[in-house]
Amino acid sequence: DVKVTQSSRYLVKRTGEKVFLECVQDMDHENMFWYRQDPGLGLRLIYFSYDVKMKEKGDIPEGYSVSREKKERFSLILESASTNQTSMYLCASTGDSTEAFFGQGTRLTVV
Amino acid sequence: QKEVEQNSGPLSVPEGAIASLNCTYSDRVSQSFFWYRQYSGKSPELIMSIYSNGDKEDGRFTAQLNKASQYVSLLIRDSQPSDSATYLCAGGSGGYNKLIFGAGTRLAVHP
Numbered sequence: 001d002v003k004v005t006q007s008s009r010y011l012v013k014r015t016g017e018k019v020f021l022e023c024v025q026d027m028d029h030e031n032m033f034w035y036r037q038d039p040g041l042g043l044r045l046i047y048f049s050y051d052v053k054m055k056e057k058g059d060i061p062e063g064y065s066v067s068r069e070k071k072e073r074f075s076l077i078l079e080s081a082s083t084n085q086t087s088m089y090l091c092a093s094t095g096d097s098t099e100a101f102f103g104q105g106t107r108l109t110v111v
Numbered sequence: 112q113k114e115v116e117q118n119s120g121p122l123s124v125p126e127g128a129i130a131s132l133n134c135t136y137s138d139r140v141s142q143s144f145f146w147y148r149q150y151s152g153k154s155p156e157l158i159m160s161i162y163s164n165g166d167k168e169d170g171r172f173t174a175q176l177n178k179a180s181q182y183v184s185l186l187i188r189d190s191q192p193s194d195s196a197t198y199l200c201a202g203g204s205g206g207y208n209k210l211i212f213g214a215g216t217r218l219a220v221h222p
Contacts, residue, residue: 031208031209033209035212040119040214042199042213042215043155043212050206090155092210094210097208098145098160098203099145099157099160100145100157100210101157102154102155102156103154104154105154
């Protein structure tokens with residue numbers, strides 16, 4: 001059974017903290033993505049990676065960075081968390097097709 | 112124009128009826144389209160993909176694609192209360208099998 005696993009289901013962080021969200025996939029997929037989902041706005045792409053150490057900005061990269069040191073792992077980093085980054089974060093991966101497989105999501109609250 | 116647009120709903124249908132969900136897309140979105148279902152608090156799961164003009168049927172679900180009109184739809188026959196969820200339309204964009212999502216349509220099936 002294919003799997004995308006996010007490290008945390010729920011997180012509560014303080015304003016200004018550095019936050020790491022981790023995502024691991026076991027499908028040997030080349031492409032990995034980080035989205036955030038907010039009510040009424042759908043899924044918005046933050047960053048994606050198409051190979052180890054390779055990354056591209058999505059539509060809303062400000063305030064975020066990413067790291068992909070191994071093919072199976074893609075990390076999203078909030079350099080200095082702010083309250084407007086409170087959201088649901090979803091990791092996804094794709095291989096040869098555009099069919100995306102999603103992790104279970106991380107609900108981040110910044111207080 | 113947003114790249115992928117959906118009516119946010121809610122769309123309310125009685126049990127046993129046909130639910131019709133619609134999506135339009137811009138020129139930036141390419142030729143592969145997907146419908147994801149998302150239950151509250153859960154991550155999206157793929158229910159249909161469509162790549163060519165016409166209809167594609169899978170059980171109670173039918174996806175329709177009209178490239179000339181830049182229009183994708185999902186029909187759910189014999190709607191059940193368990194179909195109550197948010198339905199996300201997504202299209203491929205650019206390289207690396209990147210997906211762009213609409214904001215989602217909330218479907219409520221009432222007994």
